[in-house]
Amino acid sequence: MPMPSPTERHEILETNRTRKMARSAHAYVRGNTVKFYEWLEASPVAGRVPIGPAVWICGDCHLGNLGPIANGDGNVEIQIRDLDQAVIGNPAHDLIRLGLSLATAARGSDLPGVTTARMIEEMVEGYAAAMHDPTSGDAGVEPDVVRSIKRQALGRRWKHLARERLDAIDPQIPLGKKFWALDDNERSSLEAVFADPEVARLILSLDHKDKDRAVRMVDAAYWMKGCSSLGLLRFAAIIGLKNAKGRSDYALVDIKEAVAPIAPTTRGAKMPDDNGERVVTAARALSPHLGTRMTAAKMLGRSLFIRELSPQDLKLEVDQFSEGQAVMAARYLAFVVGKAHARQMDTASRNEWLGVLEADRRGMIDAPSWLWQSVVSLAGSHEAGYLEHCRRYALAA
Known part of the structure; x- marks a missing residue:
């Protein structure tokens, strides 16, 4: 599509x-x-x-x-x-x-x-x-x-996450109502994001024992989420994790644009100026399980935050x-x-x-x-x- x-x-x-x-x-x-x-x-x-x-x-x-x-x-x-x-x-x-x-x-x-x-x-x-x-x-x-x-x-594993999010188990994002094809600029920009060592470290941190694996983007698409703010970037990416023997596992990653919050802020409060960094910092304070699996990034001139989706996140x-x-x-x-x-x-x-x-x-x-x-x-x-x-x-x- x-x-x-x-x-x-x-x-x-x-x-x-x-x-x-x-x-x-x-x-x-x-x-x-x-x-x-x-x-x-x-x-x-x-x-x-x-x-x-x-x-x-x-x-x-x-x-x-x-x-x-x-x-x-x-x-x-x-x-x-x-x-x-x-x-x-x-x-x-x-x-x-x-x-x-x-x-x-x-x-x-x-x-x-x-x-x-x-x-x-x-x-x-x-x-x-x-x-x-x-x-x-x-x-x-x-x-x-x-x-x-x-x-x-x-009780959940990768197959449950893939069926729920992707309607498939194979490592490919099915384009249709929920997922839309990327243009060349978006695809190359996402590939550059996942080439960042900090982003690769994040992806390897969740339930992957071999930290020396290579990380590569297998597939990606624009992700249409029902009540997301209009006009914001939102992507899903499948990341392949290859070890030295050539075997691969896969990770599903959510990449979301961060914008200025609506919630009132305490006067004089010191928060990160970058909205992606704000979301990640808040997650580490409020939800340690989630915060350790998130990082901020920049793409197409916008602020993003990235997290690997776990099958256990419901x-x-x-x-x-x-x-x-x-x-x-x-x-x-x-x-x-x-x-x-x-x-x-x-x-x-x-x-x-x-x-x-x-x-x-x-x-x-x-x-x-x-x-x-x-x-x-x-x-x-x-x-x-x-x-x-x-x-x-x-x-x-």
């Missing part, structure tokens, strides 16, 4: 993104970070959201951005898996974003509003447990949805929550986010932030009133925005 023109690429991506966001209110929340911060700033609770310690935050902390991540030794943990929006900012923003995501997932599962209230309460308990002890704190009972996806992750997909599982998941996932924040704080900072969280828990529910009211306000704004999005999508269709 020939590479679409820039205009055609824009139209295809826009259509696909609009369609996916119309599927459910939960999908709309996941794909609309810009509106989240706009509506949060305009909400009646905005002035009451406390300012926590200035640490790296995810910036887009919804359910789909959490999941099992493998490190180079094959160990798997639930960590934050997408750091495009990561900044040094206010950890309260991650809590509110996660709370909203859990609330819309609960609504999509037809759970009563009282369950959402209990989820927010358990979120605070899980997050506080991580603040008390980020290394061995009690996350509570591992929910079935987490236990199931971790079990699935541990997205936490929640189609339906039971009431009990929803509450346990809220506690567990907030614990994961809390660990990512807490490992960047000293004991005094953690205790001070805990005090802020505990100070406002005597309201309508046993959770900070600013958190509960922010989630309620944003749920209303997102529901109205989602229905308007669906109306415009139906008219366009």
Whole structure:
């Protein structure tokens, strides 16, 4: 399939993104970070959201951005898996974003509003447990949805990754709806990227015992991802890893353009000026399993970040929550986010932030009133925005 023109690429991506966001209110929340911060700033609770310690935050902390991540030794943990929006900012923003995501997932599962209230309460308990002890704190009972996806992750190999991402096992990227042919400039630029010793070292770091193998690009294509920002570079590449005896293994690599984040940054915070370096630095702070498998690069005058995709890296997909599982998941996932924040704080900072969280828990529910009211306000704004999005999508269709 020939590479679409820039205009055609824009139209295809826009259509696909609009369609996916119309599927459910939960999908709309996941794909609309810009509106989240706009509506949060305009909400009646905005002035009451406390300012926590200035640490790296995810910036887009919804359910789909959490999941099992493998490190180079094959160990798997639930960590934050997408750091495009990561900044040094206010950890309260991650809590509110996660709370909203859990609330819309609960609504999509037809759970009563009282369950959402209990989820927010358990979120605070899980997050506080991580603040008390980020290394061995009690996350509570591992929910079935987490236990199931971790079990699935541990059983996956290259063939599973290839079937899922490429619809094939052979080391070739099938061109079609998801993958588009490269032009000569893009192909030669990618080959130059993988000739960089630092990039080669990264690729050899994940589950490859022989570090002296040669690295070469076998195939590559533009990767059309459904809710990606329009007009950004996104590529998939298959890398061949040859050892001295001529045997080959393969790695699937994701190359993604990094752009300026939408999430608010703490005034005066010192972050890398290069957006690719920002994403990699944030990943190493928030998600060590992922951060050790990433590097930044330049290509076609743009900033990129690169990571090898592991078969064990999965997205936490929640189609339906039971009431009990929803509450346990809220506690567990907030614990994961809390660990990512807490490992960047000293004991005094953690205790001070805990005090802020505990100070406002005597309201309508046993959770900070600013958190509960922010989630309620944003749920209303997102529901109205989602229905308007669906109306415009139906008219366009």
